Amino acid sequence: MTSSDAAAIVRAEIFAIATRPASWVISRVAVPLSIGVASLLLVLGEATFALAAGGTVTGIAKDALDRPLAGAAVRLETSDGEVMGRTTSDGQGRFTFTDVPAGTYAVFAEREGFETATAMGTVSDGEGWSVDLTLTSRQQLNPVLEPVVVTAKRMEGPRVLTTPRSIGAPVYEITDPAIQIQPGGENNSLTQVLLQAPGVTQDASSVGGIHVRNQMGNLQYRINGIALPEGTTLFGQSGGLSPRLAESVTLLTGALPAEYGLRTTGIFDIETKSGAIEPGGHIGGYGGTQSWLEPSVEYGGSLGRFRYFLTADYLQNSVGISPATPNGAIHDDTRQGHGFGYFEVVLDSMSKVDAVLGTFVGHFQIPDRPGATPGFSVDGVSSFDSTKVDETQLEQNYFAVFSYRKAEADWGLQVAAYARYGSLAFHSDRLADLLFNGIAQRVDRSSIATGLQADARYAVAPQHTLRAGMLLSAEQTSVQATSLVLPAADGLQTSDQAIRVFNSTGKIGYTGSVYLQDEWRAVPAVTLNIGLRFDAYDAFRSEWQLSPRVNMVWQPSAATSAHAGYARYFTPPRQEFVSSGTLAKFGGTTAAPEVTQNSAPRAERANYLDAGVTQQILPGLKVGLDGYYKQANYQLDEGQFGAPVFLTPFNYRRAYTLGIELTATYAAGNFSAYGNLAAGRQQATGVASAQALFSAEDFDYIQTHYIVTDHSQLITASAGLSYLWRNTRASVDMIAGSGLRRSVQHPNDSTNPPYQQINFGLTQGFVLPAIGKLQARFDVINVLGNNYVLRDGTGVGVFARQFGPPRGFFGGLKKVF
Template identity: 35%
Template sequence: MLSFAPAARLRTRRYLIAAFLGFASSTLPTHAFAADAQLLAASTSEGTIQGIVVGGDGKPLGSAKIQLLNASGKVVAQAQSDAHGIFTINGIAAGTYTVNAARGSDFNSVDVQVSSGQTSKAELALGTKELNTVTVTARRFERARNSLSPSTGSSQYTFDAKTIAQLPEGDNTQFNHVLLQAPGVANDNQGQLHIRGDHNDIQYRINGIILPDGVSGFGQVLDTRFAKSITLNTGALPAQYGLRTAGVIDIVTKDRYDGGEVEMYGGSHDTVNPSFELGKTVGNFTGYVTGQYLTNNLGIENTTDSSNAIHDRTRQGKGFAYLSYLLDSNTKISALYAASATRFEIPNNPDQPVDCDFVNQLNGNGACDGGTNPTSAAVGGANIDSRGLNERQFERNQFGILALQGVGADDLTYQVAAFQRVSTVSFSADPVGDLVFNGTASDIKRKASVLGLQGDLSYPLTDSHTITTGFSASTEDDRADNRSTVFTLNATSPGPSCVSGTTLGTDSNGNPTCFGGPTTIVDNNPKNGNTTASIYVQDKWEVTKSLIVNYGLRYDHVSAFVTGQQLSPRIGMIDYLTPRTTIHAGYSRYFTPPPSELVSNSTVDKFANTTLASATQPGCTPTPGNNCVLNSPVQPERSHYFDLGVLHQLTSSYTVGLDAYYRYARNLIDEGQFGTALIFTPFNYAQGHVYGLEFTNAYHQGNLSAYLNFAKSVAQATNNVSAQSVAFPDPAEFAYVSQHYIYLDHNQALTISGGASYVLWRTTFGIEGTYEDGLRAGFANTAKLKPNVQFDLSASRSVQISDALGKVDLRMAVINVLDRRNEIRDGSGIGVGAPAWGPRAALYFGIAKPFNI
């Protein structure tokens, strides 16, 4: 394990950079440095693609739809074959493109290289025997799934397998860290992500199928390793997306992996991370499985800026399986299952002062003097110190999906899927230590069990109109079990006095108010039969060859801790102004219910006159002279969302984009960690607005790929209107928020993400960096933390061992190469549970052995 003392930061940086260069140079051939440098240049001249579409009999096919995709997978032009099967696309920048041709249920594609001032040829055959092969049939199903998920009017960012492999840690990159490379995505502690100024509100889909919400925590059932591609959809989404709309993350799973791989990855923080992948296609059957085990000493963000956290061991196991069978060339059935089990130690924050009132009540004497702010105390013969607390959390997730997908006559496509998820989180307190420091020791368990059904269907009514419709319905059973040991607060009868050091004050009769003994309160709140139902219909209208408009309606109904419903209109457009320039715009009405699995619905009255009681009086309306709070139930959020963006291809290698968005919300939902358990609780602000700008750059030519994203965001809200006794125990803060717009605690004013990879001497070198302006902190989030900056380096290549053993893939990653001390949270702010610091400098190595089966 690497350990870096503060005085050795400069030596640390030199050591890590030297190690990185040493690894890289060790993989180079002896003549590598004699290689000539290659200049990268991009031509602004344009070329033409001329093609023909023929049928299985070799005769020309008219009315075939043609799409031209650039190297990033974006559609940059469209056309249609004439009666002679001919199509022409002019004004194309030099580069490599994919031409798709489709008519009815037949589909094919071909890659084309466009040269400056030249005409490139493309020939595509539809309806041939080749289309009956498993490979081409699989591509048809992937295209069919894409037709069920139009992105018209919204913003989209995709990570394919190649992009993921170029990240410093490759497939070992945590799932949320992959998404941090997209514009407008901000980092937080405990694996949280904030997309465009929202708190979570993220929907995950696998192969287009909804993955139900799980109990929040930072243990992630999702594993980057099984993703063929990861797409983030955000902005003004079409009608098929609802309920969780800050970002829809659609994962396409690996499904055609003939072979296997075993890998060992590890390094700093005692990290050991073995993993495997195995896949095979036999006839119409395809199977793919992957699994990994991870253990290290940095399971959660450190509570200090030191290199090594105190009490932070984690053990994590994850597995995933995908099975599919082609019933015929038009129908596929598939099943997938994933599970994870994670154990965390909650990291300790050293040198915290004990509360002498609590210590004296447990000891029954006045040996602890609160005036000296001691950082440890003897209780029951044991010394209690914040370094030695033993809080733990255990998380389990599992989900399964069974889907039927089909392609019918006249290009009708459909998918029907049943899904299930069970998610549990159990937090165990330190029974004595938490009482000494917090006045309460709570064992908490949350469990959510969801069953649901989803169906989607797409049908082209005419050449210009394609109707997509669908539904989803689910039922959820939730449990919120709390067992809390607290101190009672009692006014003594006239005469007796409190134990020394435990006097809280006096009552109205002048008698001292004292702590009573510890008592245990059980507060279990099951809520079964939570139901959610949604239905949508939309029309994709191809107004012209370049202009597409998508408009539709969505209806959502939820019945859980609260009941709500909404009919939501959506409209979006995308215009391929030129082969180089694309604009999109959209408006969406959103309905976002609170996550039922997080609503604990605790019984406030049970904790009256205890150390868990609210600091204010529930049941009245706040006034300037009476800062009391209510405990209203959390309501669904309702919002209006506007999005406008442009994407322009400056050259065949360089693309830039600009996106602007604005969201106005009523009953804006935020979440906070109120207590030591790493479980979040939702609450509402009466209204809020979120707006921002995103600027993207992407470059790819030859061996060089690079990107750079800038995002500016403002997220503000006012007037807390639900869960007040939980979210705002401080009456002064509650009163301030009732009268002022405040920044949300997760507001990240400016984020920058960028990276580059270059293939040199058969070795891929990479650099990745992020800049975050700092989250909010302090009273009513009026303060801001310092910016966070992190740079990571990587080098990877394949090495041939021998003819018998074949090749192995080697990887090295240096995380936070500058050894920056990045403070993510300082423990203050609304709903912020504890301090959190980003990882210090770390070094990791990986070796993977692919094999055939």
């Protein structure tokens, strides 16, 4: 095939495909929340499109190791294939098109010895469009070329929704610009940012608990494609990662190919900022109601072959976890800190080594609620003000990832080693916890994990690319629990003198995985991905599974694509949260379990089906539909079964999950919008492990009935709008849900009330003499002040009440350099 033939094919597909160097990427789009929402997007979008007067398209042409390429032929085309302009990249890889009318365009870059690179974007008045084009070499490059510092911005779209041809499963990307325009921006937690993705449901509001496709946990976080080991932290969700470090965050879900395993409900792959593409940084502060104070700093750059990016922030406020009362929290102060560093050394034209270092430390007060009545007496005391309970939790997480990457034209290799240390310490209020719960605990959990991951690809033929890889990891966990309990007989307290019970457990566990898969382009419009994966683990149990995977992508036209897939999944329980204490020690006390059976959690084994279709309705408007079904044996779940705020895993004997997702994105001129609507349900029966966590009544009912799991929400929605006028951007986003489950007569037999939350943001960029470039922002969180209930304290594995965040007003200012 000639280069002109290839260009013709790419031109026909570009407005449904975003091409990356080593793989085809087919745009996945989203279906509107409703016909009314879609109509509104069209009307507003067309009106905004008419106002846009045009701008400039600029960018950088570079190779696979981010080195600028001079002499690349670059052209700009409309969606109809009309060439709007041609140019050649300069000595630093830069290219520019001026006086481009507002609209959606494709940019192509070609150079002898390289594959054609393409990108799609929107030109708007005032901002224009900046893009990086990475060309994959067909041969070894000159190793003596030195990397050059370049300055460029990635495409500033609202978000990118794609279905990669090599994956055949839903993929949803949130870019750094999309994070910045969200109300709160980079000052939000990472999990609050992830609520922009379809099928993502919030749990605890401030702590950032989330569920993907009505699943509890089973989430995996990756840094630049490398799986990040899990930690013991709970409130520092996602290991305490901050959105400040992210160039983009990509959610992969559904029936995934063989290269993804173990934690597969949702894989959040974070591409970190490197300092080479956008050198510089900022120092700033953010704060407001709820005693919010959040200073931050970041800086990145390069020195010859060395590149780096550093960021750090400190946070303190009075809504650290989640309010247990409406209109704000009682005893919910927090102090947190994040630190992150990325360091890279280019070895030659085709290889590099890098290091990623991160840390999170968080001090949390456990929220109180008024009106609670003690159920026990201690040392002659039988009353206590429940707003004065003083429980606290300290969480720490530290990780390091070191990797080597090499990218040849026909093959590539990535090898990474990682280490992580995490700890969680819960400190009880001795008297209060005994009075209200009959047990007061001091719990210290720690975990040390190390691992090695290797992934490789090899193009054996133009139609076939083989991928193979392995993962080996070891984890040592320790749990020290000191409990004060009261003597009891048949559930009734017999003495008000507390007795001490000590439990200490430790475990070293091992996990191993290997996979092999073939990406086969059977015909030009169809790509198959067929693979096999083997996973095994040895901890509280020893289990293994061989898992086949099959995925297909079909693109009948440039504007339409469809995908379908089947995956067999194997998911071990999180070792650091497994409870293995000796139940006999609590016999004859107020902490004695009603169910004496206590089997160790098992690995979940599931069959997963996923299928979807995407459609580009018109330039800028993308819609899509995705459906899924999962059948599981030993469905893993987690819950809080006591005052110490950590999650304990257990299994349901059988479960099924099904749902549908409708999503939409629209961008025209200075206007952008997105909308997501998901419906789904998970039901399960039979408690198959950790039975002692349950009351006898709940246990007996679940053994003989299917119940809706506590984290299952029937309807979940999110949406957002953004408009830029000169240097001022206004944005609005919304989350809504039909309510998580609660218990009335039987476990999880009802729902909490539906909720909606609307947030508003305003950002302004300006320049002051002698100071330089500044950016100010103003945000209102929960504009309508809805005091909605997330949890009412009932339901399987639900211990505490949780409300949405109170209305808050926040402002920030940062100096950009």
